[in-house]
Amino acid sequence: MQLQVIKLDGSVCGDIALDDSIFNIEPKTECLADVVRWQLAGRQAGTHAVKTRGFINRTKKKMFRQKGTGRARHGARTANIFVGGGVVFGPTPRCHCFKINKKVRLLALKTLLSLKLKENNLIICEDLKIENAKTKNLLEVLHKMNLQSALFVDSSENCGDFKNACGNIHKIDVLPTVGFNVYDGLRHEKLVLTRSAVASLQERLLG
Numbered sequence: 001m002q003l004q005v006i007k008l009d010g011s012v013c014g015d016i017a018l019d020d021s022i023f024n025i026e027p028k029t030e031c032l033a034d035v036v037r038w039q040l041a042g043r044q045a046g047t048h049a050v051k052t053r054g055f056i057n058r059t060k061k062k063m064f065r066q067k068g069t070g071r072a073r074h075g076a077r078t079a080n081i082f083v084g085g086g087v088v089f090g091p092t093p094r095c096h097c098f099k100i101n102k103k104v105r106l107l108a109l110k111t112l113l114s115l116k117l118k119e120n121n122l123i124i125c126e127d128l129k130i131e132n133a134k135t136k137n138l139l140e141v142l143h144k145m146n147l148q149s150a151l152f153v154d155s156s157e158n159c160g161d162f163k164n165a166c167g168n169i170h171k172i173d174v175l176p177t178v179g180f181n182v183y184d185g186l187r188h189e190k191l192v193l194t195r196s197a198v199a200s201l202q203e204r205l206l207g
Contacts, residue, residue, distance in 0.1 A: 005124045027111045035108040035182045044096040053078040053086030108182045116191045123192045128154050133161030150190040153180050155200040
């Protein structure tokens with residue numbers, strides 16, 4: 001499959017061959033859902049905790065005598081049935097991560113790329129070199145390209161100026177090829193890949 005390659009000024013500068021086994025597969029949306037849940041679970045800190053009755057700072061003295069009062073038998077006021085007592089079966093610090101197969105993760109990336117291409121939301125750019133790396137100038141470039149929500153992916157190390165320029169622009173992000181993921185791809189309407197990013201992704205997903 002051939003797709004046009006454009007520059008940041010919007011001019012066409014050639015074509016690029018896209019592998020059909022990556023950019024033109026039958027979408028498996030269930031894989032997208034699984035990988036997004038996997039990513040978000042890994043971001044959770046897991047530091048939630050409650051105080052059990054062993055951590056409550058109250059007297060441990062027996063409330064009243066065992067027999068003769070006509071009331072139920074009770075011990076310390078730290079029991080969970082009293083106001084201010086401990087919590088039973090509350091959350092404890094733990095890791096929310098779970099395992100997901102590598103084949104599923106790769107299939108989810110292929111599905112994302114295929115969906116973006118199918119919806120005409122995939123743009124191939126020659127590179128991310130910008131002459132005057134200022135936010136004001138980049139906003140003009142994005143306006144010409146009609147990009148309000150876009151994720152730029154580049155494999156080169158020379159996109160630092162572009163990344164700094166878009167640091168304060170809402171819904172515009174830049175990621176290296178190794179950091180390209182399903183969650184960030186779905187959060188943005190447009191996906192902009194550089195020529196080098198396409199080559200790197202095809203090598204990664206076909207390997």
